[in-house]
Amino acid sequence: MNIVLFGPPGAGKGTQAKKLAGHYKIPHISTGDILRANLREGTELGLAAKEYMDKGELVPDEVLIGIIKNRLAEPDCQVGFLLDGYPRTIPQADALSGILDEISKPLEVVLNIDVPDNELVIRLGGRRMCSCGASYHIKFNPPEMDGICDTCGGTLYQRDDDKDDAIRQRLKVYQEQTQPLIDYYNRMGILVTVDGTGDIDEVFADICDMLDK
């Protein structure tokens, strides 16, 4: 299965992608996670990306296109892939088509998770992360012990771009630069929109129903 999980910041792309990757046994490729891992390791790429990410701006297209090209060439993508957070601009989408043509792996579906802005702000403001990759919400998906990861016992933290100013900027950038991709993939006939406002398991069940069709 070759899938793009699409949607605004806070729609639940990462949350659903983790569950889908386990269910369908395909790799979850999150460009945000790749950039944050680079930042933790202090690579040149990570340091360059940080100034854009903290402000809620997009990292330049050529950087992301290079990352995706390399990642899709890795052997685990033979069985398919689930992209999360890429593409985010028309040039990124055009580049993806070119890369997938070269490796003869056409995109099958772009799954658009639809959630209204007021709900996105609440989800992002209450999100807490763990360095192991687990993610929580203080109200909608709380850990068993306040501030502690259920999976690894690590201390939870808030993403730098989950502060008010950066959240507002990310939503604006989404509307201006990313939302046009809905029309782009609609014209290609591969866009499917799911209602992302139910709870995590309800949305997961809807997505699986849709993909199994």
Ligand code: AP5
């Ligand atoms: P990225 O990490 O991709 O962030 P994003 O797109 O802003 O999306 P989020 O990860 O914030 O939201 P999500 O949809 O994954 O929601 P989640 O599942 O966590 O990108 C970060 C930055 O990196 C960008 O701003 C940019 O600078 C750079 N970047 C990355 N890719 C790039 C690209 N291609 N080009 C250029 N720059 C790029 O859920 C959110 C919260 O809601 C959680 O707390 C969760 O528990 C909760 N939640 C989830 N589902 C539900 C539900 N159904 N009900 C209630 N709560 C829920």
Ligand code: MG
């Ligand atoms: Mg995410």
Ligand code: ZN
């Ligand atoms: Zn953890």
